[in-house]
Amino acid sequence: MNGQELLALNADSAATKRTGFWRTLKRERYLWLMVLPGILYFIIYKYIPMLGIVIAFQDYNPVRGILNSPWVGLKHFSNLITNDAIPRVMWNTLVISFYQIVLAFSFPIVLAIMINEVSRSWLKRSIQTIVYLPHFLSWPVIAGIFYLMFSSNGGVTTLLGQWGIQDFNLLSDPDHFRLMLVLQLIWKESGWGTIIYLAALLSISPELYEAAKMDGAGRFRQIWHVSLPGLRSTIMILFTLRLGNVLDVGFEQVFLMLNARVSVVGDVLETYLYSTGLVSGKFSFATAVGLLKGVLGFVLIYGSNKVARRINGRGLY
Structure with missing residues (x-):
């Protein structure tokens, strides 16, 4: 040819x-x-x-625009390294994210298994409906509920005062603020998070449970040897996605609950970017921090996907 x-x-x-x-x-x-x-x-x-x-590499001026703002190279990234506030907000972000992964990520798995073990279909549907409902409440509504309940004149605080428990203010207590954020997230999103796990449980062959019964396995043994292995691939995929967002702890929730007394433990990367970038007008510096956050998220999700493929034989891609 x-x-x-x-x-x-x-x-x-x-x-x-x-x-x-x-x-x-x-x-x-x-x-x-x-x-x-x-x-x-x-x-x-x-x-x-x-x-x-x-604009992370410029001294961005909104009047001059992106095309006419002067280039400064890595100036804002070097300022990021020497900024005293960055280690504090990064630590707060990582601690809250760790609480969310340990508690808020694992709770829907346990809840889905518990719901799946309910034998009566009408009771199972009722429980699912009840635990789904908080997901449809916005964070401003939830913040308002907590302020009404736990402020200095709130219902729970007043009731505890009548029982002799004085000076209890959950909203301004730095020792319990992070835990309160995680418990809020669990209450709001755990029911919604069970949807994927319940679908994965339904895909497990009933024959596996029958075989486990014939081998003398009780309910807990069936959960341990059948249900959890059946959920493993789903858990790994969702865990990989969660690690990619390890620096995202929920701006709206934290911003609504934050106050001066708990800012030392509650000011996270997202609220710091808001106050620095939008309120103080340091757009270039905030963009540099956001770019670094995106790069770290990409590295984490890529690495966790490699680990998931090694452990589970499959990953996101």
């Missing part, structure tokens, strides 16, 4: 691929129309704003 014939064959192959692509696109046009809003959302709100990352 000479060169001209090879070029002609390649051209025919490329034309066939283009024709096949447009034919497939036409055949699946309604599916693509359904996906289109999601694609546009990510393009408009996730990818296009990434162009603004360049």
Whole structure:
């Protein structure tokens, strides 16, 4: 086969691929129309704003804009290293995130197994509905409930005062603030988090439970040897995603509950970025911190995915 014939064959192959692509696109046009809003959302709100990352290397001035602001290289990253507030807010973020992983991540697994063990279908549906409901409450509503209950004149505080427990103020107690945030998250999101685990439990073959029964396994042994292994791949995937967001502890929740007395233990990276970037107008420095946060998140999710593939044989990608 000479060169001209090879070029002609390649051209025919490329034309066939283009024709096949447009034919497939036409055949699946309604599916693509359904996906289109999601694609546009990510393009408009996730990818296009990434162009603004360049201000991390500038002394950004809103009046002059991105194109005319002076370039300063790694100045803001060096300031980040020498900034005294960064270690404090980073430590607070990591501690709260650790509490969330240990308690809030594992609680839906336990709750899903408990719900799955309920034999009466009407009772199981009722429990699911009750534990799902807090998810549909916004964080401002939950913050308002806690302020009404636990402020200095709140119902719980007043009741405890009548029982002789004085000076109890959960909202301004630095020793219990982080735990309160995690308990709020557990109450609000644990029921919703059970959906995926319950679906994974339903996919486990009933024959495995029957075989375990025939081997003399009780309910706890069945959970340990059948239910938990059946959930392992789901747990690893969700844990990988959670590690990618280890520096995200929930801006809205922390911001609404934060006050001057607990800021030393409650001021996290997200609230610090808000106060530094938007309130103080240090846009370039806040962008540098956010860029570093994104890089660390990428490294964590990549590393945890490698570990998940090694342990479980599969990962996110």
